[in-house]
Amino acid sequence: MKTKVIKISSKEPEKKIIQNATKIIKNGGLVAFPTETVYGLGANAFDAKAVGKIFKAKGRPADNPLIVHVSDKRMLNSVVKEIPLKAIPLMKKFWPGPLTIVFRKKKQIPNVVTAGGDTVAVRMPSHSVAFALIRGAGVPIAAPSANTSTRPSPTEARHVYDDFNGKIPLILDGGKTNIGVESTVLDLTTKIPILLRKGKITKKDIEKVIGSIQVHVKKTKGVVKSPGQKYKHYAPKASLILVRGGIQAVKRIISRYSKKKIFIITFSENKDKYSGVHEIYIFGKKQNTIAAAKNFFSLLRKCDKNGADIIIVEAVIENGVGEALMDRISRAASMIV
Numbered sequence: 176m177k178t179k180v181i182k183i184s185s186k187e188p189e190k191k192i193i194q195n196a197t198k199i200i201k202n203g204g205l206v207a208f209p210t211e212t213v214y215g216l217g218a219n220a221f222d223a224k225a226v227g228k229i230f231k232a233k234g235r236p237a238d239n240p241l242i243v244h245v246s247d248k249r250m251l252n253s254v255v256k257e258i259p260l261k262a263i264p265l266m267k268k269f270w271p272g273p274l275t276i277v278f279r280k281k282k283q284i285p286n287v288v289t290a291g292g293d294t295v296a297v298r299m300p301s302h303s304v305a306f307a308l309i310r311g312a313g314v315p316i317a318a319p320s321a322n323t324s325t326r327p328s329p330t331e332a333r334h335v336y337d338d339f340n341g342k343i344p345l346i347l348d349g350g351k352t353n354i355g356v357e358s359t360v361l362d363l364t365t366k367i368p369i370l371l372r373k374g375k376i377t378k379k380d381i382e383k384v385i386g387s388i389q390v391h392v393k394k395t396k397g398v399v400k401s402p403g404q405k406y407k408h409y410a411p412k413a414s415l416i417l418v419r420g421g422i423q424a425v426k427r428i429i430s431r432y433s434k435k436k437i438f439i440i441t442f443s444e445n446k447d448k449y450s451g452v453h454e455i456y457i458f459g460k461k462q463n464t465i466a467a468a469k470n471f472f473s474l475l476r477k478c479d480k481n482g483a484d485i486i487i488v489e490a491v492i493e494n495g496v497g498e499a500l501m502d503r504i505s506r507a508a509s510m511i512v
């Protein structure tokens with residue numbers, strides 16, 4: 176299959192391009208598209224066969240459910256059985272935007288989307304291309320991140336191309352995504368809401384609207400609530416070492432692995448502090464966790480492309496999106512020092 180990459184305006188998505196993309200979705204095909212978080216790989220959420228293609232293309236385990244993307248209230252109602260009271264102020268405040276809410280599903284949503292479960296994760300994206308695509312298709316779009324399973328999430332169209340060239344018909348290139356880490360996932364089907372995945376919208380942001388919630392703790396035995404959390408995630412090919420111990424700790428790691436091809440991801444303030452490494456890449460300024468989140472996955476892919484053996488990543492400040500970013504860095508890491 177030939178994979179087309181089409182540039183599209185994120186300010187005013189060209190109608191013709193959206194029409195072509197929606198045609199593919201309606202015919203049971205896959206389209207990769209930008210959202211405000213990362214790129215998604217979408218299919219008609221009502222079409223089990225089309226959704227099956229997502230799992231196949233990504234190599235995604237069948238027990239890891241997908242997020243369904245909607246463009247309006249009517250579409251939400253076609254997907255979910257009921258809307259809990261707490262969802263109403265949350266949707267009002269954070270939709271369209273990077274908050275995914277887990278609801279009870281309607282039977283029209285095929286099991287392949289929800290990994291056989293009776294709940295469905297839904298979000299209304301704010302990115303104009305994602306929004307136009309869903310509205311144009313007239314059906315909810317099931318879409319996980321558009322990366323091969325376990326690889327770093329895609330924040331640029333060329334990341335999607337690197338993973339899916341020859342496997343999907345169309346990638347809409349809307350430029351670099353704005354947030355760079357995946358959406359916050361909140362389960363509202365339990366008595367006390369549970370934060371299943373951290374994102375730009377933080378626990379505090381949510382609690383300001385609906386009062387106290389719980390944070391999901393990873394279980395090693397028994398049934399896991401969000402199956403996605405079982406798997407290795409976001410990982411580059413090189414070994415990633417997350418360093419919490421500052422400049423001296425980074426220097427110790429550099430000397431310990433001096434025979435390896437070491438890449439460092441650090442802040443502009445520290446870039447002149449290290450020597451004897453292959454490349455030094457910059458998150459941005461230390462205080463700027465927004466820039467760090469935006470750049471992280473892309474920098475990981477750059478390290479892999481340039482043949483890194485070891486990637487040393489300096490810990491970021493855990494405020495706002497920084498907390499979600501540290502979650503992703505920790506999951507990608509093979510060692511934390």
Ligand code: AMP
Nearest residue numbers: 240241294295296319320357401402403
């Ligand atoms: P991705 O779209 O690749 O970022 O993955 C979607 C994330 O949402 C994964 O972590 C899933 O486990 C989670 N998710 C999707 N549907 C559900 C659901 N019904 N219940 C809990 N988590 C879900």
Ligand code: MG
Nearest residue numbers: 319320328357
């Ligand atoms: Mg993903």
